[in-house]
Amino acid sequence: MAAGILDRVSEALAPTAISAAIAHGILVLTLAPEALTPVVGRLQSEFGFDLFLDVTAIDWLPQTPRFEVVWHFYSTEHHVRIRIKARVAESDAVVDSLRPRYGSAGIMERECHEMYGIVFRGNDDLRPMLLYEGFVGHPLRKDYPKDREQPLVPYIK
Amino acid sequence: MTPVETRLPNPVRPAFTAGERDDTVIVNIGPSHPCTHGTVQIIAELDGERVLRTDIHCGYLHRGFEKECESHTWHNLIPYVDRLNYVSALINDFTYCEAVETLMGIEITPRCRYLRTLLSEYSRLVDHLTCVAAGLMELGAMTAFLYLVMVRDFMYEHLAALTGARVTYSYGRIGGLARDLPDGWLVRLEEILKQYEEFIGRVHGLVDRNRIFIDRMRDVGTISTKDAISYGYTGVILRATGAARDLRRDTPYLAYAELDFDVPVGIKGDNYDRYFVRMREMDESVYMMRQLMEMLPAGPINVDDRRCVLPEKELVYTEIESLINHFKLVMDGPKPPAGEAYAAHESPNGELGFYVVSDGSGVPWKVHCRAPSYVHMGGAHKMLDGYQLADIVPTFGSINMIGGECDR
Numbered sequence: 001m002a003a004g005i006l007d008r009v010s011e012a013l014a015p016t017a018i019s020a021a022i023a024h025g026i027l028v029l030t031l032a033p034e035a036l037t038p039v040v041g042r043l044q045s046e047f048g049f050d051l052f053l054d055v056t057a058i059d060w061l062p063q064t065p066r067f068e069v070v071w072h073f074y075s076t077e078h079h080v081r082i083r084i085k086a087r088v089a090e091s092d093a094v095v096d097s098l099r100p101r102y103g104s105a106g107i108m109e110r111e112c113h114e115m116y117g118i119v120f121r122g123n124d125d126l127r128p129m130l131l132y133e134g135f136v137g138h139p140l141r142k143d144y145p146k147d148r149e150q151p152l153v154p155y156i157k
Numbered sequence: 158m159t160p161v162e163t164r165l166p167n168p169v170r171p172a173f174t175a176g177e178r179d180d181t182v183i184v185n186i187g188p189s190h191p192c193t194h195g196t197v198q199i200i201a202e203l204d205g206e207r208v209l210r211t212d213i214h215c216g217y218l219h220r221g222f223e224k225e226c227e228s229h230t231w232h233n234l235i236p237y238v239d240r241l242n243y244v245s246a247l248i249n250d251f252t253y254c255e256a257v258e259t260l261m262g263i264e265i266t267p268r269c270r271y272l273r274t275l276l277s278e279y280s281r282l283v284d285h286l287t288c289v290a291a292g293l294m295e296l297g298a299m300t301a302f303l304y305l306v307m308v309r310d311f312m313y314e315h316l317a318a319l320t321g322a323r324v325t326y327s328y329g330r331i332g333g334l335a336r337d338l339p340d341g342w343l344v345r346l347e348e349i350l351k352q353y354e355e356f357i358g359r360v361h362g363l364v365d366r367n368r369i370f371i372d373r374m375r376d377v378g379t380i381s382t383k384d385a386i387s388y389g390y391t392g393v394i395l396r397a398t399g400a401a402r403d404l405r406r407d408t409p410y411l412a413y414a415e416l417d418f419d420v421p422v423g424i425k426g427d428n429y430d431r432y433f434v435r436m437r438e439m440d441e442s443v444y445m446m447r448q449l450m451e452m453l454p455a456g457p458i459n460v461d462d463r464r465c466v467l468p469e470k471e472l473v474y475t476e477i478e479s480l481i482n483h484f485k486l487v488m489d490g491p492k493p494p495a496g497e498a499y500a501a502h503e504s505p506n507g508e509l510g511f512y513v514v515s516d517g518s519g520v521p522w523k524v525h526c527r528a529p530s531y532v533h534m535g536g537a538h539k540m541l542d543g544y545q546l547a548d549i550v551p552t553f554g555s556i557n558m559i560g561g562e563c564d565r
Contacts, residue, residue, distance in 0.1 A: 079408050107535030115223075
């Protein structure tokens with residue numbers, strides 16, 4: 001059954017995707033960023049992918065486009081996962097927010113935004129969550145040095 | 158009077174600073190408050206004692222786990238993943254190891270598979286005991302707290318006999334485990350399970366039908382299945398709403414396909430249901446552990462794969478190939494092929510996932526943890542808004558936010 005649903009999804013969505021393949025039991029769809037909203041809409045309404053698990057990004061510096069945004073979904077009906085990936089350039093690191101479809105998108109997009117600087121169009125609450133107000137830069141980018149310190153309160157000498 | 162410029166800056170920007178009406182007050186709770194077990198800040202608008210809306214901030218325990226992962230070998234990360242959910246560190250270990258093993262195409266040995274399952278259930282037991290105990294203590298049930306924490310401490314000491322540490326075990330290894338069971342370990346385990354059963358019976362007797370407990374828990378902090386799924390809830394909180402969603406049943410991993418167990422569910426998704434689902438799950442864990450103790454096969458605990466498992470010490474001292482192998486594994490670490498993998502286990506809080514990306518070198522390109530506690534913070538306001546200010550304490554306790562995992 002698990003394989004059946006992934007085949008059906010793959011068949012239905014492959015024309016809108018750049019590539020579709022099954023890797024380690026997860027269907028991986030690579031999309032153009034603008035195809036995200038329609039594809040996720042079909043996944044949710046037609047194929048029952050009701051649980052939005054996670055969104056994160058990969059910084060492929062020095063490749064271009066630099067960032068790859070990665071979403072994971074799960075279907076509580078079919079018990080399978082799907083991964084969606086889209087490449088975005090540093091100069092235009094914008095993808096659609098999934099907030100209108102999934103409540104969980106709100107908090108996860110905030111994390112991805114502060115860590116990588118990806119902007120989620122349509123999510124008006126991208127305040128820092130794990131970092132703090134006034135933090136400069138995006139720490140999970142490869143060009144952010146690990147040992148850079150930004151103390152909010154000055155150290156006592 | 159303190160001059161303005163020396164005041165400390167506020168690390169958060171609240172979602173609201175003015176009330177919707179002029180007779181409400183906005184209060185700040187936390188980040189270090191004796192009633193919340195976890196470092197979390199809640200900004201709440203109150204109408205008298207009633208909570209109108211809340212804005213939740215976490216991140217006070219953020220220590221750059223994912224950034225740190227990108228400059229160590231795959232094996233060196235195991236002590237770090239221990240410190241995510243530090244109440245059930247073994248499950249973090251095994252999930253992370255499984256993600257890397259998936260990437261490397263390794264199938265673990267049967268003994269290792271059963272042992273990991275047994276220890277995962279042991280961890281779940283410890284985690285639920287802690288959560289239930291702390292939740293009861295916050296409502297004033299000190300006796301029940303001491304009963305449960307006493308049993309938990311037997312378990313911690315017992316796990317220390319196996320792993321050498323009480324809480325952060327660093328026991329998983331890519332391709333196996335750190336060491337096999339010591340003599341007599343399973344005998345002692347059965348003794349502890351018997352003590353667990355005695356004391357859990359007393360706790361059921363003390364609180365299940367206790368009027369004060371029911372009044373504080375029943376119909377408080379309710380969330381519907383629809384909202385829970387929309388907000389990405391998994392684990393106990395989702396099951397308490399009545400949805401029997403459990404990765405151990407739905408996508409069986411390790412040895413769960415061979416075990417007999419129930420998936421307990423609640424009826425309306427309130428605090429009482431979350432308490433009861435945890436209590437029932439602990440019984441199921443004990444039932445599974447007893448099956449696993451019977452099923453545990455003999456054999457090696459580590460795969461015979463020189464890409465990730467250290468060679469026998471005797472060989473390291475006697476032959477050059479093993480010496481080089483040992484040296485390379487310690488200095489460069491295992492080198493999974495370039496690619497990506499996602500592994501998810503049913504942790505005590507919900508779906509714990511590790512998304513790992515390798516560029517083919519000995520250092521991860523990216524390790525991302527899908528932490529259930531973090532996702533749960535995104536919908537926690539659904540369970541707090543509309544109830545009393547004092548209800549924040551039991552509700553937040555029953556969400557079981559673990560700072561180490563939430564903030565990473």
